[in-house]
Amino acid sequence: xxxxxxxxxxxATTGGLAALGSLGALGLSACGDDEEEGPAGTPAEGVAPSGxxxxxxxxxxxxxxxxxxxxxxxxxxxxxxxxxxxxxxxLGRPLELLVEDDGSTSTGAAERARKLLLDDKxxxxxxxxxxxxxxxxxxxxxxxxxxxxxxxxxxxxxCNPGGEGxxxxxxxxxxxxxxxxxxxxPVLLERYGTDWYLIGSDYVFPRSVHAITKELLAQQGGRxxxxxxxxxxxxxxxxxxxKIAAAQPDLVFTYIVGPDSIAFTLRGVExxxxxxxxxxxxxxxxxxxxxxxxxxxxxxxxxxxxxxxVDNPENNEFVARFRERFNFELPIxxxxxxxxxxxxxxxxxxxxxxxxEPEAFIAAAEGLEVATPKGLVLIDPENHILQQNIYLLEIxxxxxxxxxDFGRQVHPDQVDCSVT
Amino acid sequence: xxxxxxxAVDGGFVLKQSFNAVSAIALLTLxxxxxxxxxxxxxxxxxxxxxxxxxxxxxxWAVTDHGFSPWFGLPAAALAVGTFAVVVxxxxxxxxxxxxxxxxxxxxxxxxIILQRGIGIWLGTERRFVEVPVKGNFEFLxxxxxxxxxxxxxxxxxxxxxxxxxxxxxxxxxxxxxTIQNPEMAAAMGINTDLMNMVTFALGAALAGVAGALIVPTxxxxxxxxxxFVVRAFLVVIVAGAGTVFAALGGGAVVGGWESGFTxxxxxxxxxxxxxxxxxxxxxxxxxxxxxxFQRT
Numbered sequence: 001x002x003x004x005x006x007x008x009x010x011x012a013t014t015g016g017l018a019a020l021g022s023l024g025a026l027g028l029s030a031c032g033d034d035e036e037e038g039p040a041g042t043p044a045e046g047v048a049p050s051g052x053x054x055x056x057x058x059x060x061x062x063x064x065x066x067x068x069x070x071x072x073x074x075x076x077x078x079x080x081x082x083x084x085x086x087x088x089x090x091l092g093r094p095l096e097l098l099v100e101d102d103g104s105t106s107t108g109a110a111e112r113a114r115k116l117l118l119d120d121k122x123x124x125x126x127x128x129x130x131x132x133x134x135x136x137x138x139x140x141x142x143x144x145x146x147x148x149x150x151x152x153x154x155x156x157x158x159c160n161p162g163g164e165g166x167x168x169x170x171x172x173x174x175x176x177x178x179x180x181x182x183x184x185x186p187v188l189l190e191r192y193g194t195d196w197y198l199i200g201s202d203y204v205f206p207r208s209v210h211a212i213t214k215e216l217l218a219q220q221g222g223r224x225x226x227x228x229x230x231x232x233x234x235x236x237x238x239x240x241x242x243k244i245a246a247a248q249p250d251l252v253f254t255y256i257v258g259p260d261s262i263a264f265t266l267r268g269v270e271x272x273x274x275x276x277x278x279x280x281x282x283x284x285x286x287x288x289x290x291x292x293x294x295x296x297x298x299x300x301x302x303x304x305x306x307x308x309x310v311d312n313p314e315n316n317e318f319v320a321r322f323r324e325r326f327n328f329e330l331p332i333x334x335x336x337x338x339x340x341x342x343x344x345x346x347x348x349x350x351x352x353x354x355x356x357e358p359e360a361f362i363a364a365a366e367g368l369e370v371a372t373p374k375g376l377v378l379i380d381p382e383n384h385i386l387q388q389n390i391y392l393l394e395i396x397x398x399x400x401x402x403x404x405d406f407g408r409q410v411h412p413d414q415v416d417c418s419v420t
Numbered sequence: 421x422x423x424x425x426x427x428a429v430d431g432g433f434v435l436k437q438s439f440n441a442v443s444a445i446a447l448l449t450l451x452x453x454x455x456x457x458x459x460x461x462x463x464x465x466x467x468x469x470x471x472x473x474x475x476x477x478x479x480x481w482a483v484t485d486h487g488f489s490p491w492f493g494l495p496a497a498a499l500a501v502g503t504f505a506v507v508v509x510x511x512x513x514x515x516x517x518x519x520x521x522x523x524x525x526x527x528x529x530x531x532x533i534i535l536q537r538g539i540g541i542w543l544g545t546e547r548r549f550v551e552v553p554v555k556g557n558f559e560f561l562x563x564x565x566x567x568x569x570x571x572x573x574x575x576x577x578x579x580x581x582x583x584x585x586x587x588x589x590x591x592x593x594x595x596x597x598x599t600i601q602n603p604e605m606a607a608a609m610g611i612n613t614d615l616m617n618m619v620t621f622a623l624g625a626a627l628a629g630v631a632g633a634l635i636v637p638t639x640x641x642x643x644x645x646x647x648x649f650v651v652r653a654f655l656v657v658i659v660a661g662a663g664t665v666f667a668a669l670g671g672g673a674v675v676g677g678w679e680s681g682f683t684x685x686x687x688x689x690x691x692x693x694x695x696x697x698x699x700x701x702x703x704x705x706x707x708x709x710x711x712x713x714f715q716r717t
Contacts, residue, residue: 063540065644202689230688233648235639238440238569239683245564246433259640267638271566272557292549292640 049089053096057116059127064104076336080343109133117144155208159417172385175305179409193250200255202229245273254281262292287331306334306374309402315373331399341372432561441680443573449672452656454624456668468532470646476629477636501629540643661709
């Protein structure tokens with residue numbers, strides 16, 4: 001077969017297109033990043049921070065399937081840095097936030113963390129969404145000997161590989177399944193019954209949540225009717241919902257995450273299969289998904305370590321500022337508050353230590369109590385996982401209603417650590 | 421760990437699972453047809469095919485957002501995506517014809533990235549939703565079916581059927597088949613193969629666009645929503661092999677039916693793994709595709 005164009009012309013054209021393409025991609029990515037990035041403004045009052053900035057690297061999923069999460073996390077961080085800088089910075093120095101996009105992949109997360117730590121020489125790394133992302137960044141931060149704050153709730157990742165002892169460089173900001181499932185299971189058993197159908201997205205987090213769920217159910221007289229996982233990115237929930245309907249459980253306990261959770265709930269409503277079957281979970285019903293499934297889930301109860309409905313001075317300030325700064329009307333997800341309060345924690349520990357030198361910082365952080373939008377938190381000296389309050393919430397037509405405060409929950413030792 | 425094996429003793433339940441399988445096949449075939457035609461006719465491996473689906477979904481959102489009926493959105497998506505595909509064909513695809521090397525993969529992969537990022541930048545990352553056009557559900561043999569749940573495969577199957585009729589029974593169809601089987605001879609017989617290529621590529625893209633518009637009320641709209649479908653569509657093409665368009669249907673039945681059936685009986689993750697194993701096995705068995713031998717000479 002004769003080629004339609006000559007080899008030379010093809011190479012020249014492709015080369016030209018590739019060059020153009022990469023310039024374009026650079027341009028587009030620069031455009032994307034500059035939009036709302038970087039903390040704005042100078043302090044309104046008080047002493048302006050001066051000197052060499054303290055650099056905080058943020059690894060967020062700004063593109064790809066978790067883009068919505070990444071944006072909220074980034075915005076929380078931006079607001080946090082702005083507030084701290086307004087109040088004089090940390091140890092008199094300004095904070096600087098460097099944001100990198102991991103493209104919703106864990107290889108991306110590791111890469112971006114490496115860039116921030118090795119090229120940009122940041123003093124702290126924060127961010128990451130899925131457990132896979134966090135696990136990818138842990139070794140990178142550990143090797144660079146810089147503190148890493150992983151944001152999203154999930155199983156513990158602060159242990160050394162093998163599960164023995166504490167990796168001092170890692171801090172868990174979000175709550176662990178132990179912290180929120182433990183008070184939640186008895187409430188669900190009492191409200192709905194004992195026969196549960198467990199479902200979740202197929203990766204480490206939902207599986208570790210359900211491992212704990214099963215343990216608690218066994219202790220408290222519950223029964224697992226079935227346990228099923230669906231791959232991330234599933235859009236057709238017909239077969240799963242049919243199976244659930246056929247089994248007629250007392251409760252569907254779901255840890256399907258991200259956009260998949262919306263597809264599941266909407267499909268359930270559409271087919272009417274789940275009309276009489278209660279559904280509950282936490283990640284499945286989080287505020288990021290509320291716009292999609294909120295109206296279809298009114299009355300559903302869930303737990304979270306944060307809600308905009310939590311009433312304390314820190315949160316009232318955070319919610320008001322977040323809404324104004326980012327023109328944001330929807331229910332605020334925990335991840336935005338968590339990145340914001342991570343900055344508060346960094347300041348508190350640095351001021352306590354009088355330095356940002358990792359060893360001193362870490363020593364000062366352990367046992368430190370900080371007032372945050374999600375309540376008074378304590379950095380656990382044993383496992384670096386925030387001791388934090390867990391709240392029982394209910395979905396309403398406008399957002400979330402506060403039902404109950406389960407009090408401060410502590411994650412036990414290094415139970416269920418997923419670092420291998 | 422394998423999930424519970426569902427004992428299919430209940431007729432209504434079995435019927436629903438069969439319905440799920442047929443539904444999955446219909447939708448998958450609709451999506452895969454366009455990819456298949458591009459491959460069989462143009463030997464172009466269009467990795468950006470999933471983005472045609474995505475663009476169709478966004479068109480449906482735009483249509484309903486402006487207050488028009490989602491039923492109008494279906495032909496609108498077909499038209500919008502088809503037109504866009506003509507532009508793509510003229511600028512990118514036609515330069516890749518009949519090259520059986522990796523350059524088509526690279527070019528279409530680049531196109532795919534550009535489209536995903538482009539839509540993300542242009543329309544932002546906000547979640548967007550399209551309301552289900554027909555709400556409500558009905559019961560049959562003790563099992564609940566959503567109205568829209570039934571509408572989607574009916575429309576998808578209808579369109580696939582219409583396309584098959586078009587290919588098999590019309591003048592235009594004869595020309596398409598001729599161009600697929602033997603482009604040089606077809607050109608020698610006076611068929612404008614250049615036009616054929618353009619039109620069939622655009623038609624295939626339009627089919628994916630309609631598929632996107634159909635499914636958008638039940639999934640989350642996002643710039644990367646096409647990825648999941650294009651992978652499955654590729655499996656269909658690999659299984660089918662270059663042949664008549666019925667091959668695409670056969671491929672859809674094999675891939676879609678297997679995955680749906682396996683999910684119903686066992687577990688979605690193992691279904692995905694087993695589908696890939698199945699495809700590997702079939703390719704080893706018949707490297708040129710399952711249905712290649714049905715190609716008419």
